[in-house]
Structures are given as C-alpha cells and as structure tokens.
Amino acid sequence: MAASDERLTMVRKTVQVLAAAGEEPPSRYVRPEQDRQAGLVAADEMQEPIPLVDLSRLTDADELDKLRAALQTWGLFLATNQMSASREFFRQPFEEKQKYSNSVEGKPFEVEGYGNDKEASEDQILDWNDRLHLRVEPEDERNFAKWPSHPESFRDVLHEYTSRTKRARDLILRSIAKLLELDEDYFVNKISDKASGFARFNYYPPCSRPDHVLGLKPHSDGGLITLLFVDEDVGGLQVQRDGKWYNVPVKPHTLVINLADCMEIMNNGIFRSPVHRVVTNIEKERLSLAVFYGVDGEMVLEPAPGLLDDKRPPRYRKIEFKDFVLGLFEHFRQGTRFIETLKI
Numbered sequence: 001m002a003a004s005d006e007r008l009t010m011v012r013k014t015v016q017v018l019a020a021a022g023e024e025p026p027s028r029y030v031r032p033e034q035d036r037q038a039g040l041v042a043a044d045e046m047q048e049p050i051p052l053v054d055l056s057r058l059t060d061a062d063e064l065d066k067l068r069a070a071l072q073t074w075g076l077f078l079a080t081n082q083m084s085a086s087r088e089f090f091r092q093p094f095e096e097k098q099k100y101s102n103s104v105e106g107k108p109f110e111v112e113g114y115g116n117d118k119e120a121s122e123d124q125i126l127d128w129n130d131r132l133h134l135r136v137e138p139e140d141e142r143n144f145a146k147w148p149s150h151p152e153s154f155r156d157v158l159h160e161y162t163s164r165t166k167r168a169r170d171l172i173l174r175s176i177a178k179l180l181e182l183d184e185d186y187f188v189n190k191i192s193d194k195a196s197g198f199a200r201f202n203y204y205p206p207c208s209r210p211d212h213v214l215g216l217k218p219h220s221d222g223g224l225i226t227l228l229f230v231d232e233d234v235g236g237l238q239v240q241r242d243g244k245w246y247n248v249p250v251k252p253h254t255l256v257i258n259l260a261d262c263m264e265i266m267n268n269g270i271f272r273s274p275v276h277r278v279v280t281n282i283e284k285e286r287l288s289l290a291v292f293y294g295v296d297g298e299m300v301l302e303p304a305p306g307l308l309d310d311k312r313p314p315r316y317r318k319i320e321f322k323d324f325v326l327g328l329f330e331h332f333r334q335g336t337r338f339i340e341t342l343k344i
C-alpha cells in the first residue's frame with residue numbers, strides 16, 4: 001500500500017475533537033486564497049424574504065402561489081413544522097459515539113454512521129463538520145446497528161419525525177407537479193417504497209477561524225428534495241443566487257425545504273436545485289438535521305416528457321440513477337456539481 005493510501009485509511013479526528021483542543025483549523029480545512037479574499041463568511045440579507053409556506057394549506061391557490069414564487073426565486077422555501085433536533089448524541093463522550101463510527105481502522109469506509117465525510121484524495125479540502133448519517137428509507141433496509149441507543153428516545157423520535165417528513169415529501173411533490181401542470185401524481189408515481197431516504201445530522205463545533213474554513217462547502221443536494229431542520233438561534237446556512245451568497249433566515253419550528261438535482265433534471269430545469277453552503281462561527285456550536293429524499297435505485301433520470309415539445313427541448317441528458325450517484329459523490333468531494341456535466 002502506498003504511503004498516501006495508508007494515510008487515507010487511518011481514522012481521522014472528528015472536528016469536535018479538533019475544536020475542543022482549541023487550536024487553529026489544520027491546513028487540510030483551509031479554503032484556497034481566492035475563496036478567502038472574497039470574504040468567506042460574507043453574505044447579503046435577502047431583500048424579499050423567502051416565503052413561509054403552510055404545508056397544511058397547500059390545497060389553496062394562494063399558498064400554491066407562494067410555493068411557486070419561492071421555487072422560482074430561491075429553489076428553497078420555509079415550512080412550518082415542529083420537532084427539536086437532539087443534541088444529546090453529539091454531547092456524549094467520544095467513545096460512546098465511536099460505537100456508531102463510519103470508519104473503523106482497517107475496514108472500508110461506510111456510508112452510514114458517525115464521523116467525517118469520506119476523504120478520497122489528499123487535495124480534498126475538508127469541511128468543519130461531523131455527522132451522523134443514517135438510512136431511513138426504504139424502511140425495511142434501516143441498519144439499526146448504526147442508530148444510537150442513547151439518548152433512549154433517539155430511535156422513536158427519528159422514526160416519528162421521518163414518517164412526518166415522508167408525508168411532507170409526497171405533499172410537496174404533488175404540489176410541484178401541479179405547478180408544472182403535470183399529472184398531480186407524476187413525481188410520486190415515479191418513486192416506490194424502495195426510494196431512498198437518508199437522515200444526516202450535521203454537527204458544527206465553534207471554529208476559531210470562520211474566515212478560513214467552511215462548515216459545509218458549496219454544493220447542491222443530489223436527490224429529489226431535502227427537508228432541513230436547523231438550530232433555532234444559530235445561523236450559518238447560505239444560498240447562492242446569481243453568483244451572490246444570501247443568509248437563509250433562522251425561524252424557530254420551521255423547516256427549510258430545498259429542491260435537489262434529480263428534481264431539477266426531472267422538471268427540465270424550470271425549478272433549480274440551489275447551491276448552498278454553511279459558514280462557521282467563533283462562539284456557538286450548530287446542529288442541523290437534513291432528510292434527503294431520492295429516487296429508486298433502478299430509475300432512469302430524465303426530464304418529464306410532459307414538459308417537452310419543439311420549443312422546450314430537454315436540457316439534461318438521460319442517465320441511470322446508479323451512474324448519477326457515482327458522479328455525484330466524486331464531484332461533491334471536489335467541490336464541483338455533477339449535474340453541470342449533464343446539461344445539453
């Protein structure tokens with residue numbers, strides 16, 4: 001094994017451990033000079049705020065209009081909901097969290113579990129976050145060995161929460177189909193009970209150099225839609241529009257819902273999957289819970305035929321979902337977007 005391969009299979013320290021040591025972020029986390037010059041944390045406040053959509057009123061025309069406006073402008077919107085993300089897991093001692101680790105020395109990296117994102121090359125700039133990543137869909141493929149048993153309520157709360165987010169997913173997919181004048185069930189019928197769903201608990205410790213590192217690098221999510229629950233009083237999520245960064249407002253008991261790349265392809269780019277990032281801060285830790293809903297493993301991704309005609313040709317190449325996933329992870333690590341390579 002080459003020396004560099006050996007280094008990559010070693011278990012990396014979590015960001016939480018680095019932050020607790022109180023040192024400056026190691027060079028592997030520092031963004032390139034050109035990113036830092038632009039001011040890494042800087043973003044504008046939104047002039048017109050993102051609409052707040054009431055999920056229980058999406059049958060009304062005015063609520064649907066709000067959804068359209070939000071998707072056209074930002075690709076994401078806020079939705080009222082209730083659930084408090086549990087901090088308790090990340091507050092436990094390191095050894096306790098390691099029981100659910102995604103990287104055990106000498107074994108291949110696992111997609112599910114606690115730890116860092118996979119490090120695929122030495123030039124990959126790392127993100128200032130630790131995460132717990134768990135499959136929630138299909139329900140019969142959940143790997144409970146990776147689901148924390150402490151706090152005791154963790155499994156029940158996540159199960160309850162994701163049964164609600166799944167209902168919200170279907171409601172939103174139907175509303176988007178309506179806006180596009182497709183059959184209301186077009187997107188819902190494209191996926192089955194085998195469609196994927198992952199919960200990603202992101203933990204961002206305070207960082208001594210917010211001007212040098214990012215909590216999460218610029219990216220768009222890969223699936224259909226993402227339902228994101230963010231910490232009540234700690235901002236950090238920013239969304240890009242026309243090359244500029246904007247702070248996404250923090251509202252208690254509210255979800256941020258954003259479209260993801262598969263949805264952008266399927267709606268032929270009418271509604272985009274927004275590029276977003278997370279910046280760090282010196283004082284406060286931050287937690288978020290993203291539930292990513294995707295499609296079936298066997299699916300072929302392509303723009304909905306009902307949206308195409310002579311004047312509206314397909315803007316994306318057809319691709320099998322399994323090839324899409326491979327491209328997605330490769331590009332995410334490099335900080336680029338695979339969907340760009342599919343544009344016609």
Ligand SMILES: O=C(O)CCC(=O)C(=O)O
Nearest residue numbers: 200202230237278288290
């Ligand atoms: O922590 C956040 O606010 C955003 C998380 C995110 O974008 C992701 O997990 O893909």
Ligand SMILES: [Fe+2]
Nearest residue numbers: 219220221276
């Ligand atoms: Fe994201």
